[in-house]
Amino acid sequence: MSAVLQQAGKAEKGVLKGAIRIEDVVKIYDPDGAAVMAVDHCSLDIPAGEICMIVGPSGCGKTTLLNAIAGFHSITSGSIYLDDELLCGPGKPMAQPGSDRIVVFQNGALFPWKSNLDNVAFGLMMQGKLGKKEIYDKARSMMADAGLSGTEHNFPGEVSSGLRRRVEIVRALMNEPKVLLFDEPYRALDSLTKSVMHEALLEIYYKNKVTIFFITHDLEEAIFLGHRLVIMTSRPCKPKKIIDVDIPHPRDYSVLTSTRYRQLMDETVELVHEEAKKAFSAGEKEG
Amino acid sequence: MNIKRFRKELFSRSKLRAIIAIFVFLALWELGSRSNEWFGFTPPWIGHVPAPTAVLVAWYALLGDPGYWQSWYLSTLRVLAGFFAAMLIGIPLGLFMAVNKTFNGIVFPAFEILRPIPPLAWVPASIIFWPTQELSIAFVTFLGAFYTIVINVVGGAKSIDVRFFQSAQSMGSSQWDVFRRVVLPATLPSIVVGSAVGMGITWEVVVAAEMISGGGGGETGSGGGLGFFIWNSYVGGSYEQIVVGMISIGIAGFICSELLRKLGSFFTPWLKKR
Numbered sequence: 074m075s076a077v078l079q080q081a082g083k084a085e086k087g088v089l090k091g092a093i094r095i096e097d098v099v100k101i102y103d104p105d106g107a108a109v110m111a112v113d114h115c116s117l118d119i120p121a122g123e124i125c126m127i128v129g130p131s132g133c134g135k136t137t138l139l140n141a142i143a144g145f146h147s148i149t150s151g152s153i154y155l156d157d158e159l160l161c162g163p164g165k166p167m168a169q170p171g172s173d174r175i176v177v178f179q180n181g182a183l184f185p186w187k188s189n190l191d192n193v194a195f196g197l198m199m200q201g202k203l204g205k206k207e208i209y210d211k212a213r214s215m216m217a218d219a220g221l222s223g224t225e226h227n228f229p230g231e232v233s234s235g236l237r238r239r240v241e242i243v244r245a246l247m248n249e250p251k252v253l254l255f256d257e258p259y260r261a262l263d264s265l266t267k268s269v270m271h272e273a274l275l276e277i278y279y280k281n282k283v284t285i286f287f288i289t290h291d292l293e294e295a296i297f298l299g300h301r302l303v304i305m306t307s308r309p310c311k312p313k314k315i316i317d318v319d320i321p322h323p324r325d326y327s328v329l330t331s332t333r334y335r336q337l338m339d340e341t342v343e344l345v346h347e348e349a350k351k352a353f354s355a356g357e358k359e360g
Numbered sequence: 361m362n363i364k365r366f367r368k369e370l371f372s373r374s375k376l377r378a379i380i381a382i383f384v385f386l387a388l389w390e391l392g393s394r395s396n397e398w399f400g401f402t403p404p405w406i407g408h409v410p411a412p413t414a415v416l417v418a419w420y421a422l423l424g425d426p427g428y429w430q431s432w433y434l435s436t437l438r439v440l441a442g443f444f445a446a447m448l449i450g451i452p453l454g455l456f457m458a459v460n461k462t463f464n465g466i467v468f469p470a471f472e473i474l475r476p477i478p479p480l481a482w483v484p485a486s487i488i489f490w491p492t493q494e495l496s497i498a499f500v501t502f503l504g505a506f507y508t509i510v511i512n513v514v515g516g517a518k519s520i521d522v523r524f525f526q527s528a529q530s531m532g533s534s535q536w537d538v539f540r541r542v543v544l545p546a547t548l549p550s551i552v553v554g555s556a557v558g559m560g561i562t563w564e565v566v567v568a569a570e571m572i573s574g575g576g577g578g579e580t581g582s583g584g585g586l587g588f589f590i591w592n593s594y595v596g597g598s599y600e601q602i603v604v605g606m607i608s609i610g611i612a613g614f615i616c617s618e619l620l621r622k623l624g625s626f627f628t629p630w631l632k633k634r
């Protein structure tokens with residue numbers, strides 16, 4: 074297995090798909106004329122196959138950016154490209170949602186009325202590209218790969234929240250997306266489960282190199298998983314600083330005790346804390 | 361293993377407790393009803409109610425009476441007719457109201473004006489509107505379940521988490537897929553709840569409607585449904601039969617709710633283990 078991981082770790086960019094280019098994006102919410110700027114002239118280049126961690130205080134507008142990429146919300150100006158193809162931009166304020174960009178939601182969006190297996194098979198069934206048998210065979214083998222054998226016929230509500238997240242990631246990967254968009258998926262998990270989920274996510278990533286756009290406000294998580302951290306300013310949101318995490322992949326949890334990890338923590342903690350304080354006092358004023 | 365055994369014991373104990381409670385209740389009732397006979401004084405209220413043993417005797421005599429079973433049959437039929445009509449019209453209407461804003465804007469105001477009118481207030485009007493007594497009673501029962509079902513369906517469908525729509529869309533679902541694979545199953549629990557509440561109301565309504573309308577005009581209490589059976593017993597001065605009728609309705613309502621609950625959990629298996 075470690076051989077596979079190393080090989081995957083070496084395979085960088087080039088043939089990979091899923092490069093996201095965010096150019097000068099502005100998003101203004103305008104409820105009843107009271108314009109609120111959520112995203113302020115934000116530009117960001119994410120190469121294909123990168124795990125890009127978007128770190129910022131709660132409510133800073135990170136999710137707005139994610140929703141714009143996914144095609145759930147419009148943008149006010151600027152443009153977003155996926156592999157040089159325009160997703161949204163001038164004349165097309167809202168991207169079309171598609172199976173090349175799948176979101177893993179904060180509280181999970183597995184359909185509670187479908188078994189885990191049916192959930193995983195859902196996307197391909199909808200797209201109708203393959204026969205039912207092929208789809209379900211693929212779903213079973215992907216679940217087995219992710220250590221989910223034996224939970225196929227459970228409903229999502231019957232398995233632990235950690236397993237649920239894994240099912241959701243497998244469901245997303247079934248669609249063979251170019252980009253996975255994570256919206257604080259591990260927020261509700263306890264830190265022990267989280268650490269297991271992080272390693273599991275990396276393992277899945279090494280097998281299926283996709284671009285990962287990962288929103289979090291957990292620095293530990295961000296440094297452990299990411300190739301790069303993009304630290305966002307508090308609302309309106311734009312990149313404040315981009316930090317390369319020069320810890321080589323594949324990583325495992327021993328990284329957390331390494332000196333470089335500590336150094337990166339030290340460098341970023343101050344930056345993030347500053348923004349968090351700003352967001353906090355801004356929140357007080359609003360209230 | 362231990363937990364299982366413990367559960368079993370708890371279950372049987374709670375069952376035992378229920379049985380004892382019912383017997384104590386019956387014993388107190390008997391005591392109250394018979395206290396005039398036994399102790400020479402009549403307690404208020406309970407002193408005028410026929411004793412359970414007397415009710416049982418009257419009931420036993422009725423078991424062979426086809427008129428009594430006819431009452432069961434007729435009331436059940438009316439409840440089911442009204443209830444299924446309410447489901448058939450209420451569920452699609454509620455779903456459509458939840459999905460389509462324009463339609464909702466047209467229908468909702470009228471719906472909200474009509475909804476507070478108690479179904480029983482419709483009895484005279486529906487006797488005039490509908491050609492047969494049977495239809496007018498079924499219509500009133502229909503109203504009893506209809507509003508509850510619609511309100512629940514609309515509420516359930518509107519409160520579906522937007523994430524479900526978003527992820528279904530991302531994975532390539534068409535509008536129709538979203539409706540069939542997301543809206544329908546996500547609304548099912550609310551449909552089940554609305555139906556259960558609606559079923560309870562139909563039993564309340566059918567009995568009253570039968571009392572008021574004369575329940576189809578059968579002779580001597582036969583052919584008029586359980587509501588008319590009670591009314592007729594009252595007019596005829598058979599107080600035991602009144603109680604028999606009341607308990608019969610209780611049993612009928614219980615059976616209907618139980619069946620509905622079973623059916624509901626069959627259709628929403630994912631809610632079982634929560």
